[in-house]
Amino acid sequence: MDEQKKRKCCNCSTCKARRGPRGFTGLQGYAGPPGERGEKGIPGERGPRGYMGFQGIPGVKVDTDSQAETGIQGAIGPQGDPGVKGDTGSKGKTGIQGAIGPQGESGVKGDTGPQGEAGIQGAVGPQGDPGVKGDTGIQGIIGPQGKKGLQGKVGSKGKPGISGGFAEFAHIYNTDIQRLAKEESLKFSSNGILTEGFLHNEGEGSIVVKKAGIYEIIFQVSALHQNQFTLFANGVAIPNTTFSSNIENQQNNGLTILSLASNSELTLRNHTLTTSYIDLQTDLVSKEILVNASLTIKKLS
CATH class of the missing domain: 2.60.120.40 (Jelly Rolls)
Incomplete structure (x- = not known):
């Protein structure tokens, strides 16, 4: 190719006079290989779309300088793996309290509780008939001292005692x-x-x-x-x-x-x-x- 052909066409009238007829359309290129596998997506969401396939093989070049048509777009790559599971969200607010359920069956009867304190003594009832004499009870607490009685008469004079002091x-x-x-x-x-x-x-x-x-x-x-x-x-x-x-x-x-x-x-x-x-x-x-x-x-x- 001479120097003139190496130069880029300026699309002038001279160049147009020199340009030959348009060549036939080149054969369609082969389908590009599948795109690379997408990166792992965010938990729960769909993975990103795969990369675009490689560009098809260029068509057969003709004698003319015309460029071949672009090849068919490659097939879409396979879907990426699911992303890692995200963290658990914060706890929601407590819901409204539900209605009270039906009353359950009665439980087993509990043990008898301790005896309560003695109540206030009631009024004295009418005297009953004398009963059979029981055993003698435990002696009761000694009652309060009675009032001082009248002074008795002066007794007779006793015998003389031992003289005072230590013997x-x-x-x-x-x-x-x-x-x-x-x-x-x-x-x-x-x-x-x-x-x-x-x-x-x-x-x-x-x-x-x-x-x-x-x-x-x-x-x-x-x-x-x-x-x-x-x-x-x-x-x-x-x-x-x-x-x-x-x-x-x-x-x-x-x-x-x-x-x-x-x-x-x-x-x-x-x-x-x-x-x-x-x-x-x-x-x-x-x-x-x-x-x-x-x-x-x-x-x-």
Whole structure:
């Protein structure tokens, strides 16, 4: 092809004179291949339309420069796969309440409930005929005290009573350092005031009560350890005279009223199971003499 043919036709009269007759229409191109599969659509909606098919094969070129006609459009591609399921929408508003349904059948009878409180007492009815005598009931609550009665006549003069004050008394105490083993009697280093009804030698543990009678006995013991002391009469523990202290350096106090025979021998013993020995308390805060144990006996009658 020469340079003139290579140049584009300008559609002038000269070019028209040189142009040959129009060539025959080219053969129809083959149908393009199916379009590519569409992308996955949005949940629930139809997938997008497939891509347009490839352009048909161009027709056979004729000697003329005329362009062949466009090929037939390719077939529509297959439908794409369904899209992913969308998120659940927000909960709708509660609907209007429906009508009340028919009443159901009665349920099984429940257990009997607890007995209610007693009601107000009714009016007293007419007295009935005497019934058969029943068993004696439980004694009722004692009623309120009655009104004070009239003063009775003055009685005859009684016999003269015992003179006032304590008939006999004794006070003994200890200031010495002592370590008491189990069941050992506490020794009292000093005597206070003793009437003739008692006998105690300073530094010993036994106290002799010469006269029979009712006596009040009070004792105090200050020990460095937890302790328990019991009164003994003639070598036998007296019931209900055991007193203890569960705290160290605390005074143990005991008090009892009992009946004693004449010439009873009293002792105060370390009657405990918790420790092997007990040390009596010594002076803690001053140079004064410390009383760490004492025993007071009073004859009441």
